[in-house]
Amino acid sequence: MIDLSPEQFRELGYRAIDLIAEQLKTVREAPVRRPTGDLREQIMSQPLPQEGQNPSDVLEDAANRLLPYPMGNNSPRFFAWINSPAAPIAILAELLAAGVNPSVAGGDHAATYIEHAVLKWLKIIMTFPADGGALLCSGGSVANLIALGTMRHVKTEGRIRAQGFQSESAPMVVYTSTQGHSCIQKAVEILGIGNDYLRKIPVDADYRINVDQLRAQIAADRAQGLRPVCVAANAGTVNSGAIDPLNEIADLCVEQDLWFHVDGAYGGFGILAEQTVGLYDGIERADSIAIDPHKWLYVPVECGCVLVRDAQAMRDAFSLIPPYLRDDNALPWFSEFGIQQTRGFKALKLWMALQHIGEQGYRESISRDITLARFLQKRIQERDDFELIAAGPLSVTCFRYAPPGITDLDSLNRQLVAIVQQEGQIFLTTTELEGRLVLRACVVNFRTTEADLDTLLNVLAEAGQRVLTKP
Ligand SMILES: Cc1ncc(COP(=O)(O)O)c(C=O)c1O
Known part of the structure; x- marks a missing residue:
């Protein structure tokens, strides 16, 4: 049966x-929806x-x-959050993976080797050391959690596992920018550091962390008897696609003996784009990086990845096998490097997608997404009924429908986005920047064309007119 x-x-x-x-x-x-x-x-x-x-x-x-x-993210006119369409080859891989149904905790079977191969390729893409620790996981949130969990282990010199924070002499402090993703806060809370000890440092006009203010906050915290331990930098903020000055942060972390983490869940793979040369300099110095293949590598949800420079530290933070029993002649089990024991076969979709599309194919597609975002920005600037608020350098555009003479733009844009979401011809969401409600369009989509972006603006303007003329 x-x-x-x-x-x-x-x-x-x-x-x-x-x-x-x-x-x-x-x-x-x-329709998108x-x-x-x-x-x-x-x-x-x-x-x-x-x-x-x-x-x-x-x-x-x-x-x-x-x-x-559907949620809509397979459509070329879906611009919400950071949800890409699924590469068709990776859809087939999901079916194949379920057909074989391995647990990729480790051991001598093909799926284990495929995950190792994929992790090796991801480290190459991210210019990360080949001997670094790495693990696939459910997404960016868990990748950040595992990275910061390793940081916590290292910064307590391993005491955390037996004693929790009970024997620490000073509270730890973690730093990110005001644009840091909420999952950093969630990780800080889960790890018992507490969000009172997460500092959200102001950003500059391009939404990049202000390194002078970061330095000043670290000094102020030390003066208070607190213990700064980590900067979680952004390589692609969720709100506007900004990249923090990674080399400057890396220098500061060396100087201050802090763990240098990079949240590249959205933007990590932007390193492949032709438009971002130089912007990722310093990422190769990170102690840990979170990346998210289910965003810009277009594999079906779920698939995140964490890279940790010190593989031994990552293993020590999570392994329940004491060091003297570890078999170093065999490949260590993935389950020693993270939270899960039984692990799904996420590697197959990546393995097959990377072979089908190739590094060059990804370079072209990610570059094209950024080019499309810039096309949208140009169109917005050409029109007098829209205003550009923030843009990139990655593929997010924040803007508003702002016909001349209208003052309550928050309310207008809130109402028009509700209309277009309901009608489903296009789909996008809003965010808040400096207290203002803005429309936010993210292009991580190999199906989107310039015509789709023109449709986006036309549909928004038409809905906006309906709001303005409604009795
Ligand atoms: C910068 C950034 N970090 C972390 C995350 C969380 O990733 P996930 O939703 O895969 O858990 C996101 C998601 O959009 C993100 O943009």
Whole structure:
């Protein structure tokens, strides 16, 4: 009953592939999103099935209820958050991975070696030392958590594992900018450092951390008897795509004996772009980096990655195998380097995508995303009904619909974004910059074209006019 005959499996599998192929074929014309109506109630109130059903009916029902109501990120006109479309080769890899269904905790089977191969390639892309520690994980949040967990271990000289913070003489302080992602705060809270000890340092006009103020805050904290331990720098802020001055921060970390962490969850792979030459200088000096292949490497959610320069420290921070029992003749198990024991086969989608697309293909696609963002910025500047607020240097654009003579732009833009989200022809979200509500469009999408960006502005302006003329 649970098992399917090979014939049944093949037939259902072909049907499933047909369904996905049809979606991909129509993704350009289809609305980004559709109103879900009573779908929520219908799905969430469904009772626990008591008897099993025909698998073909189950597949058709899932397709009918799921496929018309996507989140939208496979569409070329999806500009919200940082959610890319899935590279088709990586969709197939997900199916293959589930078919083999290994736990990639470690051991002598192909999946383990594939993860090692992929991690080696990711270190090359990020100019990270080949002997550094590395691990795939669920996403950027967990990658940052594992990195800062290793930092905490190192900065307590290993005491944290047995004693927690009970025997530390001074509270630790971690630094990021006001533009640091909320997951840094979450990590600081989970790790028991406490968000009272996370300093959010002001940024300059380009939304990069102000290093003079960072230095002054470190000195002030030391004077208070606190213990500065880490700077979490941004290589691609979520709000506007800014890259902190990494070399300057690396110098400061050396001078002040701080752990230099880089959150590259969004922007890490921007290092491959032709427009970013020099902007990542210093990243190769990081103690740890969080990157997120499920963003700019276009693999299906979930797939994050953490790189830690000192592989031994990473292992010591998480391994439950005492050093004297570790078998150093074999490859150490991945489960010694992070939180999970049983681990999914995330590596396959990356392995196959990297082979299909190649480093050069990624360079071109990521560069193109940035070029498209700059096209959008140029268009915004050419029009007198929009204003540009912040841009890049990566592929995020913050702007507002601002026709001449209108003063309450927060309210206007809040209302118009609600309309376009509901109607689904395009999809984008807002953010807050210096107390102002702004529209935020992120291009991490190999399907987006210049025409899609013109559509974006036209749809926004049209919705804005409706708000302004509504009785
Ligand atoms: C800069 C940055 N850091 C961390 C994260 C969190 O990554 P994830 O959502 O994969 O957990 C994001 C997500 O957008 C991000 O942009």
